[in-house]
Amino acid sequence: MPETLAPDLPADLDALSPLQERSMAHANARINLWTGSIRSGKTIASLLRWLAYVTKAPRGGALVVTGKTYDTVARNVFGPLADPAITGKLSQLVKYTRGASTATILGRQIEVITANDVKAEGRLRGLTCAGAYADEVSLLPEVYWDQLLGRMSVPGAKVFGTSNPDNPAHWLRQRFILRERELNLRHWHFTLDDNPSLPAEYVEAIKNEFVGLWYRRFVLGEWVAAEGAIFDMWDERRHVVDTLPTITHWISVGVDHGATNPFHAVSIGLGADGILYATSEWRYDARAKHRGMSDVEYSAELRDWMTRQRLNPEYVIVDPSAKPFRTQLDRDGIAVMKANNEVVDGIRTLGSLLHLGALKIHRSCEWLITELPGYSWDDEKALRGEDAPIKVADHGVDALRYALHTTRSVWRPMLRSDLSLAA
Template sequence: MKKKINKLLTKKQQEIYSEIGKKDWFILILHGAKRSGKTQLNNDLFLRELIRVRKIADMEKVEKPQYILAGFSKSTIYQNVLIELSSKYGIDFKFDKLGNFTLCGVYVVQVGHGKVDGLGRIRGMTAYGAYVNEASLANEQVFDEIRSRCSGRGARILCDTNPDNPEHWLKKEYIDNPTDRILSYKFTIFDNTFLDKRYLQSTIETTPAGMFTERNIYGNWVSGYGMVYKDFDSTIHFINDLRFKNFKRYIAGVDWGYGHYGAIVVFGITENNEYIMIDEVAETQKEIDWWANEAKKLDEKYPRLVFYCDSARVEHIDRFINDGLDARLASKKVIEGIEQVAILYKTCRLFIFEPIAKRFKEEIYSYVWKDNTSTDQVIKEYDDVMDAMRYAIYTDMKDSGGKIKTFRGDFI
C-alpha cells in the first residue's frame, strides 16, 4: 500500500494529506511555486471532499447537496482540474445545460471567479464546500461570496495559488493569519520529486532573476523591486553586426504617444528563434499622420511586417489598416509579457542592434518596479520602447504557440 501511495503522492503531499485529516478546518490554502504539486493534491482532496459531503448529506437527508468549483474562468477550471482528474482517474464528466455536473452524488456548480459577474451563479445557494483554483486571481468580492455560501454542515474550502504580491489580500487576510480553521502550506518546486530532473534543471536555468525566480522556484510572495530586466547585460545583449543574421520574418510593436514618447520597434526573427531588435522609431509631439508615414517606411523596408499595436488608440490602428499595413491588436498582459521578455534575455534569445537603440538605452536601466503597492506594477516612465517591445514579443509568441527554444535545446 505504501509503495502505491508513493507513486501517487510526493512526500510533501502525503504529509499534508495526513495532517489535515486529523483537524477540523474551514479553509485550506496550498500556495507556492509553479509545478510544485499543490494543484494535483487539491484535485485529490476535491474528490475526498465530495465523498465526505455526500455522507453528510445522507445524514441530513439532503437529496442534492451543492458544491462550488471556482477558477479564473471555466476554461481554466477545465484545464487545471477536470482534464487532470479525467486523465488520472478516467472520470467522464457529464455537464448539464448550465455547465454543471454531478460527481460522487454531489451537484458541482462551476463559477468563474475572475470577474464580479461570477456572483450571480452562487447568490442564494447553500454550498457544502468549495474548491477555489488559482485563488490569488479571484476577485475579492467573489471570493467573499463563495466563503459566505459555504454554510452547509461541515463545509470546507480548498484553495491553491501561485505566489503574488506580498500585499495581496489572500496573503494578508488569510495566509498571514492562520487559525485552527485556516490552514496554509507553502510549496517550492523542489517539493515535487516527480519532476524530471532535466526539466527541473532547465526550468531553474531559464527562469528570470529576481521576482520570477523567488516566486516560480521558491514559492515566495515577493514584490518586484529595482530594475525589471535584471538579466540584461549590455556585453551580451547588444550586438553591432547583422551581416550573418538570416531573418525568416519581421514583427513590430507600437506604443502610441504624444506628450510622452511614442515608439515603433522592429524585430527580425531568425531561424533559431532569436528576436533581434533591428529598428527603433521614438518621438514625442507627433500626430498620427507622421506615425503612419514612418510605419509605411518600415513596411517597405521589411517584408510582410506585422504591427502589434497598443489598443489604447483603436482609431490609430484603423488608420494603419486603411493605409494598407498589417496592424493588429497587441496582447497587453503586463506581468506575463514582462516575464516572456525576461526569459528571452535569460536564455540569450533577445538581442538589440546597438546602433539603432537610442531610446532603448535611455529606458532599459530606468525601467523599474513600483514600490509599496499591492499589485505588481512598473513605474510609468521610461517605459515606451519597453512597452512596444513587450507588445511585439509577447503577442507574437502567443500567436506562434508560445514556445521558446533555449540555448540547451529545451522547450519552455
C-alpha cells in the first residue's frame, strides 16, 4: 500500500494494479497527470491520491475541484469519492449536492468550479489555491488551465488531473505531457488492460465496440490524430438493405434544418431482429429548387412525409440552432426535442453501431448512402489539435447523428444482446 494513502481506506485496495500504486505513491510534483484509456483505473488512482492530499494539504489557500460541468464533476469526482466500495469509511466524510459551488471533503471546504467555456477563466481570478483536482483536463479551456496553475501560489500546492487522450497537437500534450522532464510534473499513461478489476467480458465488449481512432485512444490510450474517412468501416454490402424487417419501435426522426442549405430528415426504427434501421429520408434543397420555404411550410412537408411513411416516432430531434423551427413543430402538435450536438461523441456512436452491424440503412435513403462513405476528418483543423469533420455533404449524416446519439439511452437497452454497446 502506498505511503501516501490514509490508513482507513478500504482493505480491498490491495487489488490495485502496480501502475495505480506507483502513481499514487509518486504523485508528489506540482502537476500530476493521469491519462489513458477509459475505465483503465486512472480516475480511481487519482482520486485516492487527492483524498490523501486533502488530509495534509497546506492551509492558507482554497482547495478546488474543477471540471467541464457540474454534472460531470458530480459523476466523475464526487460519485466515486462518496462510494464506500472505493473510499471505505472516508466516503462518509464526503459531502456534496449536485450543482452546488462548494463541497466538504474530510472536513475541508472545497470550491467546486466549472469551466465550460473560455469565460470560465474569470471565475478563478482573485483565488489563492492550496491544491486542485481537475477532471478531464483536455476538455478544459487552455486559458482556464493556465489561470488555475497561476493560482497555485501556496507553498507546496499541487494539482492532480485526469484526461482521456485527444489529438496529438492538443495543448495539454504539447505544452505539458511532452515536457514532463522540464517541468515540475509527473505523468502516468494507462491502457484498458491496466485495470485488473474489470470483468473479462466487459473488456472484450469495449475492445469490440471501439474502432479505428477511438480504439487507439480509448483502449490503447494513445494520443493520435483523426485522419481520413471517418466511417472507414462502411461497407454498402453489409450496411445497406433492400427489405426492412417489422419495425417494433419507432425511435426517432432526426432533422438537420436548412434554410439555404439542404433540409434533411431521417427516420430511425428498431427492427424485430434487434437492429436499428434508417428506414427513410426526406430532403429539400432550396438552392437546387430555386425556392426557399418558411418554417410553416417545412413543418407541413415534414408532417406530410411522416404520415405517408406511417411514422410514429417517440421523438422528433431537431438541430440546436433551429429554435424557430422547433417552436413551429411544437405549435403544430409534434413532440420535439433539441438535438445533442456533441459532434465527436455522436460520430463515435454512429461508428460503433456501424462497426458492430447494429445499424442498417434502407436503400431508399439515397442521400445518406452517398454521404456516409465520403464523410471525412478536416486535416487543417487536426493540425490545430481539433477533431472535426469537413462541413461538406453532411446534412444526412448530421440528421442521422442527431436521431441516434440524442436517443442513445432509449435504444441501447433494446439492441440484440450480442450487439449492445458497452456502457
